[in-house]
Amino acid sequence: MSSEAEDAPREPGDFESNAPNQEATLSHLRRDFAELSETAQQLLTEKLLLENEFAQLKKRASRLDEELRNIKSPPLVIGYVQDLIDDQAVVRSSNGTVFLVSVNKRLEFNDLKPGTRVALNQDTLSVIEILSDSWDPLVRGTEIVESPSVEYSSIGGLDNQINEIREAIELPFENPEAFEEFGIEPPKGVLLTGPPGTGKTMLAKAVATATNATFLGLVGAELAQKYIGEGGRMVRELFDLAREKSPSIIFIDELDSIGSKRLDTATSGDREVQRTLMQLLSEMDGFESINNVKVIAATNRPELLDVALLRPGRFDRIIEIPIPDVNARTTIFEVHSKSMPLSEDVVMRKLAVMTDGFSGAEIKSTTVEAGISAISDGRNSVSKSDFVAAIRKIERKRREASSSGPDGLYG
Numbered sequence: 001m002s003s004e005a006e007d008a009p010r011e012p013g014d015f016e017s018n019a020p021n022q023e024a025t026l027s028h029l030r031r032d033f034a035e036l037s038e039t040a041q042q043l044l045t046e047k048l049l050l051e052n053e054f055a056q057l058k059k060r061a062s063r064l065d066e067e068l069r070n071i072k073s074p075p076l077v078i079g080y081v082q083d084l085i086d087d088q089a090v091v092r093s094s095n096g097t098v099f100l101v102s103v104n105k106r107l108e109f110n111d112l113k114p115g116t117r118v119a120l121n122q123d124t125l126s127v128i129e130i131l132s133d134s135w136d137p138l139v140r141g142t143e144i145v146e147s148p149s150v151e152y153s154s155i156g157g158l159d160n161q162i163n164e165i166r167e168a169i170e171l172p173f174e175n176p177e178a179f180e181e182f183g184i185e186p187p188k189g190v191l192l193t194g195p196p197g198t199g200k201t202m203l204a205k206a207v208a209t210a211t212n213a214t215f216l217g218l219v220g221a222e223l224a225q226k227y228i229g230e231g232g233r234m235v236r237e238l239f240d241l242a243r244e245k246s247p248s249i250i251f252i253d254e255l256d257s258i259g260s261k262r263l264d265t266a267t268s269g270d271r272e273v274q275r276t277l278m279q280l281l282s283e284m285d286g287f288e289s290i291n292n293v294k295v296i297a298a299t300n301r302p303e304l305l306d307v308a309l310l311r312p313g314r315f316d317r318i319i320e321i322p323i324p325d326v327n328a329r330t331t332i333f334e335v336h337s338k339s340m341p342l343s344e345d346v347v348m349r350k351l352a353v354m355t356d357g358f359s360g361a362e363i364k365s366t367t368v369e370a371g372i373s374a375i376s377d378g379r380n381s382v383s384k385s386d387f388v389a390a391i392r393k394i395e396r397k398r399r400e401a402s403s404s405g406p407d408g409l410y411g
Helices: 002-007 012-072 159-174 176-182 200-210 230-244 268-286 326-336 348-354 360-376 384-402
Strands: 077-085 088-093 098-102 117-120 127-130 143-145 189-193 214-219 248-253 293-299 315-320
Touching: 077 098, 088 117, 159 176, 159 189, 159 200, 159 293, 159 315, 189 200, 200 214, 200 248, 200 293, 214 230, 230 248, 230 268, 230 293, 326 348, 326 360, 348 384, 360 384
Parallel strands: 189 293, 189 315, 214 248, 248 293
Antiparallel strands: 077 088, 077 117, 088 098, 117 127, 143 214
């Protein structure tokens, strides 16, 4: 009976009487769905935030693990590859010792080349890392001039010396094939000797300008280090830097500070200087004479130099740059005052006679002082009296400086 009652057709009024209940139910369901959707969105947002935080914590944990491994691992030795033999490498360590070592299998052996900077295991000395090129801060502190602007025309009174250095440096740069054809080895190095301020550095820069070579200049004392092996390493890096920037000219001023005669009795500092000298000789003997690296050195004490520096294949050409004579001084005055408005009473020859014993640097300073005097007085030209006052000022400074050292003020 009940089934028959359920199967019996319903009257239209029955649906109408249930409609409000259905609407209420649907409204309630919609509200529940909206709340659930909002809750789901909040949970999804929280999940993304937690995943992001987890990723950051994972990275931090990885960094801490790496730092912990670095703390526990022994320090590495820095070295340079000299040669490759089968699957091994000949490596020179930072203290100059040479080893035949193995190479870590995870490294690409073909990436190793002579001169490559590597990290060595402290215990086994095997190559475990290939490092990027880096230079000693003092070597990077070298005066590096990619395109020097000093020309021969700006150097007065050194015509003979200019011809000599052009033959020794410029000619091999410009025409190396001719030297090969004649079977002649051009000079590897040129030594400039003479008192301070005579134009040695300017001459080296001028030849670099003429040959479009990079100028690498430093004072020899910077290579004299107190720690064992440091000076020699800096010399090696200096030559490596020169090869990288070739064609290049290495200019070492005050060569006597590292190239003095070796003594049987010497302190530990003296022995380190001697090791630096030996490394310099080794580098000069090691690179090809017709390649694009030349060495110019300067000293005002040639008598102190070790004779090994002056042997053939090292500093083959010695050029003396003396204190200028009256003709040279006249030319130097003309060079440094060519753009200067001069009064009619200024005669360069007379100024040259008045500056007997002056170096080229002192004559340049005289010209600058005379120009400053005229500018200070508000005049449109430099007079003879300006030059006379400047000469007296320079002479006074020379007398004051003579008591403080043999090189004087302009050394």
